Amino acid sequence: FIFRSQTEATFIKFISLFLISWPAMEFINKNTIKLDKIMNELDKFVLKFIRILEKYTDYVIISGYVSILFGRARATEDIDIFIKELTKEKLNILYNDLIKHKYWCLNSGDVNEVYNYLKDGLAVRFAIEKEPIPNFEIKFAKKKLSQEAFNDRIVVITPLGEIKISSIERQIAFKRYYLKSDKDLEDARHLEELFKGQINIKKIDVYKNLIENE
16 A cells, blocks of 8 residues: 555545544443453553452543543553452452452552551552552442442453443543643543543533532
């Protein structure tokens, strides 16, 4: 195939990237989306970790990876996850399972310290052994806003398994009114465009007020 000009070649390349980055979706119901996409290495990385995590606790993925899952073309160093609070004994079992699967905790090699971080409302990070990034930033859902992320989360059915994410409205609100960096605002715009006609604007406003008054 011969392009008539460099401009045409560039245009075709752009269209190809656009089509790749906007996966086909089907809304099964308001809390379930079937996502037809070619799963990349980051998606597989996430699925492998949450298959271990969900054996011990419930979870919801928040922040940047949600936009990436839905086709936003950007890199990320971490995947942010809220989990339901665990006892020290249950966390110890989870921790050992992660170690067995060649993950390591960037914060500490002492599971008691890891538990104390989480109990104090701090995040702990896990990554593949000897690799600092990408990593999973895990927090107990202790605050009311964090706990409510479980109430209206979305189950995304991918070709390789299910991924639980926070609602699109929550994502947009936190990106626009809490995080506010250029990267986060681009994430919000991507979701707004992709889910045009499906977003509950009033719900975004509710989250905005909760964020501003927390």
